[in-house]
Amino acid sequence: MRFKIITLSGLLLATATPALAQEETEPAPAITVSGSATVVSDYKFRGISQTDGNFAVQGGITVSHELGFYIGTWGSSIDDYVTVHGTAHQELDLIAGFKKSFDNGVTFDIGAVYYVYPGTRPGFTGDESASDFIEPYTSIAFGLGPVTAKATVNYAPKQKALAIDQGQTGLLEKEDNVYVAGDLSASIPNTPIGLTAHLGHTWGPSWLSGPTDEYTDWSLGATATYKALTFGVQYVDTDTYFTTPTGKNAAKGGVIGSIGVSF
Template identity: 30%
Template sequence: MKLKSPAPPCGLLLALAAGLLPTGVQAQSSRGGLFSSVWLTSDYRYQGVSSSDGNPALQAYVHWWRPDGFYAGLFATQVDFDDPGDTSYELDLYGGKTFDLKDGKTRLTLEAMFTAFPNEHVWGPTYNFVQFKAAARRAEGPWALTAATSFVPEASYGSGEAWRLEGEAAYALRPALTLKAGVGRRWIEHGHDRTYWNLGAVATWKKLSFELRYEDTDLGPAQCGFTDWCDPGLIGTLRVDLPPLM
């Protein structure tokens, strides 16, 4: 039986922690709105480790945004932990508040998230957990820098307290092409601490975007349950933004 502590993929987690908002005309609505997208990723990775047994995963989210900075949403994804109960999907329910500083370039965010695995078969501790996050994002010309931290009081399968510190730098090479690099460190009470990093690029066209990134971690085979989940990998993710729901 292979066990770990799953959560949203690194890119989405940083986006949500930074206060994911619609762009362009959508963001100008005085009432906010409800937005959604569908993703197909070649490997669902959490902090450098595969949560889909190295297989593709279908993902989607619905995000509610208000002009006063409050937001909430639901993220869903396929998972594959190769466990006896054949757990197959994850739901993340999140909500938070953004605070824009007077300089017009910096945004602070506080967020809480509940991660659930509805079809898990619980013979021991549950995979479910609660996470609290804080983040800061600063945009300066073509650069966008994000730093995020999180705390989990009780991680998946009785792993105890878990802390995370993560950062990402993005550079808009041109309007439709952004280069990205990220690094993070996770500390966990019962398990193996790890450092993870990624390097990639995102290309956009109308409602479509495609991200290609390289991900790796410092965990060895023995620390990863003698699986290939911690091996370095080249991950591709296709995203389709759907029309606003309201």
């Protein structure tokens, strides 16, 4: 879906130019809308399962301006242990930022994500438990032929939702969190195959770090595209642990499959 502004001069030109010529010289739209919908065998956020090892349905939409500004939203089904309240079954990310690509192959991106967990509420009498939080980010990517390298820094400033003492009356102290990651992606020429590699590290202590002050996550993956469909498989692992209410280790390594459609 695409939108654009038609000016008076553009209308006058259209009346004097054949339709075919108009299509050949028509400028790119100022605003572009894109989206996707995906089913994954497990939703892992920085290496830790948000669905207790079960399937998740995900989708998102982004509105981008030619100057580089963008807004969007992305959501996924999750398990109720993700928040302290035990009432959340969805994660909704509200995203806004600015992205700029340069002729030398460098792309700069800066913005923020606000994580919302609909349906959460204070679950303990007298405390100030929280779930929703904001996380600014910045990244720089460099493309060289079919290979793209990207470095990203996410910093969630001190806020209640990151406190490690969630649910303990009178002890809620704000915490912050830092996440640094490096990613490599490559396409195999003349094929629909893409390859990815990821390495990230989380510094806490905070609700995002689980039971440890910090941990590392990594993954290797591959994708194949067919028209609007993308099929993916990746191995995701960490050097930490996180035990869910069912007794599973949500940070344990495993293979994740996915199928998605984009527009």
